[in-house]
Amino acid sequence: MENKLVNEIRSYTTPKQFPDNTPYSSLPVEQVALLAGKYNVSGRHIEIEALQAGIVPERYARNLRTFSLQDQAVLLQSRVSVVGLGGLGGGVTEILARIGVGNLNLMDGDTFEDSNLNRQFLSTHMRLATPKAEAAAARVQSVNASVDVEAHIEFLDANNAAGLLAGSDVVVDCLDSLEFRFVLEAASKTAGIPLVSAAIAGVAGHVTTIFPEDPGLKLIYGERDRIPAKGAEASLGTLPPCVSILSALETSEVVKVLLKRGSLLRNRLLVVDLVDNTFEVLKLQ
């Protein structure tokens, strides 16, 4: 079937050029969907076959050549868990789906409320009082139907964490509770999965990347038994420019972890404060 599939993919390609005039063979979005239906597989499997045959799925054309075709195939083969689907999680889900991370595992037990509308891209008037995880899955389906998506309408806790995170290549912490950030970190460490974690308050925020062997959140918040229930966000709220920047920074770290490339924020903290446009990388140890 493989050769037959590749030949069929090839028959649907059209010659195109990147903006710098480099030629390539392009596979349109519509043909990916058609072949996925015909062979009863996810669109990402068609796209991976195409990439391995040197063909560019057109939806990823602007990712390439910063990414190689092989890089794009690695992203499509990767599974990322997004924990919390509010401000950070909505932005992270959107970007990971568009960049072409092939398997998204999304979880949040919450439903949308009016006060989410200022910053949570997945929230709309129509979605008020409906589950965030449902909205996230629908959004992924509408922006990139090639992606396999699993949505869990439940909160992660110490009992269900191992099962919910199983098989992930990276976990993204988009939670809004200090306590559950530590629960998530413990579960990620036990499962041996790298964690990207961001938090915001007002127009300030920070992001870090934690591998299982790293000290992690205690370098930022102190020991787990001494953390307050809420941070400065309780008095400052959460502003959309800051939450959007931090969600984008989280996805940048996720992609670097998946591609094993670039400098990661391990044992370092990228801090942002938009009040005076501070962007600094601080050494945590």
Added chain:
Amino acid sequence: MKTYIQIKLFADLSVFTPPAADNYPIEAGTTVRRLLEDIPVSAEKVRLVFINNIKRDLDSTLQGGERVGIFPPIGGG
């Protein structure tokens, strides 16, 4: 000996930023804890201390010329 440092207070601590934060006078050898008492900011509210972009603690000393960053815990998303 009087010398000067730069102070940056993050998030809800920024309301305590002193007028001369970019050129704040200290006695050489003072600690971050003493600095916070002087501003004043309650040490209870502080979770992270950075001196010249490296994590330090409340008992770290300052000689002048440093950039000091002070963070509360933040956890929103």
